Amino acid sequence: MTARLRFAAAFLASGLLSAPALADPAPVSPLSPTGKAMRVLHMYGGKDGESHLEIIDLPATGGGDGHWVQSRLHATDVEISDALPGDFIDWHGVSTPRFLILLSGRMEIGLGDGSKHLLSKGDIVLADDVTGRGHTSRTVGTEPVRILTVRLPRDAALAPKTGSCPEGMPADQCVAARLPAPGAKP
Numbered sequence: 001m002t003a004r005l006r007f008a009a010a011f012l013a014s015g016l017l018s019a020p021a022l023a024d025p026a027p028v029s030p031l032s033p034t035g036k037a038m039r040v041l042h043m044y045g046g047k048d049g050e051s052h053l054e055i056i057d058l059p060a061t062g063g064g065d066g067h068w069v070q071s072r073l074h075a076t077d078v079e080i081s082d083a084l085p086g087d088f089i090d091w092h093g094v095s096t097p098r099f100l101i102l103l104s105g106r107m108e109i110g111l112g113d114g115s116k117h118l119l120s121k122g123d124i125v126l127a128d129d130v131t132g133r134g135h136t137s138r139t140v141g142t143e144p145v146r147i148l149t150v151r152l153p154r155d156a157a158l159a160p161k162t163g164s165c166p167e168g169m170p171a172d173q174c175v176a177a178r179l180p181a182p183g184a185k186p
Contacts, residue, residue: 038071041125043109045093045132050112056126059160072161079149083107083139093134097157098149100125105145110136128157 037057046052058071076096083105100119107119112133118140119125129135139145153159165174 040099041123043125043127043129043135045129045134048112049132051093051129051132051135053111053117059158061160061162062164072164073158074153074156074161076151076153078151081147081149083137083145083147085139085142085144087139087145089137091133091136093129093132094127095130096154097126097128097130097152099152100127101148101150103146103148105143106140107145107147108138108140110138126157130154 037060039055039057042054042056043051044054058073060070061072062070080103102119102121102123104121106121108116109119109125110116112135163171165171
């Protein structure tokens with residue numbers, strides 16, 4: 001089972017139902033039921049001052065139904081960080097929305113309702129709990145955690161980026177513009 005499928009399954013089966021267990025349930029697709037959008041876990045600050053979890057669809061900016069679905073968004077900066085086994089960060093939120101992408105290791109996040117959710121290599125979380133008490137984070141197991149953080153614009157975190165080239169680059173110089181369309185035969 002891939003890390004992405006374990007991630008989706010774990011949160012659909014246990015995280016959203018506030019189950020305290022840290023189990024790896026049966027796999028489910030990271031695509032929406034229609035196959036037209038990519039799904040991720042969204043951690044957000046609620047009106048009650050606590051962080052909550054839900055599964056959301058990212059805006060689709062390319063690909064086709066049921067295969068090669070992509071979401072292209074604007075990013076403000078990228079950070080790579082490591083945490084040693086046993087590291088713990090008490091209650092904290094994020095200053096701006098960001099994707100947390102686990103490159104290695106396992107991390108447990110805790111919410112105000114007492115639930116704990118296990119993230120593993122390959123998992124992606126949209127951390128958007130910019131208000132309220134936030135969440136806790138703990139490195140689980142004997143392997144260090146390496147996280148790639150992609151910060152998003154504060155006011156339009158999920159606004160789709162329509163072009164595939166970097167800002168200011170002519171399309172004829174952009175690699176993405178020269179790649180074949182998903183599903184196209186070479």
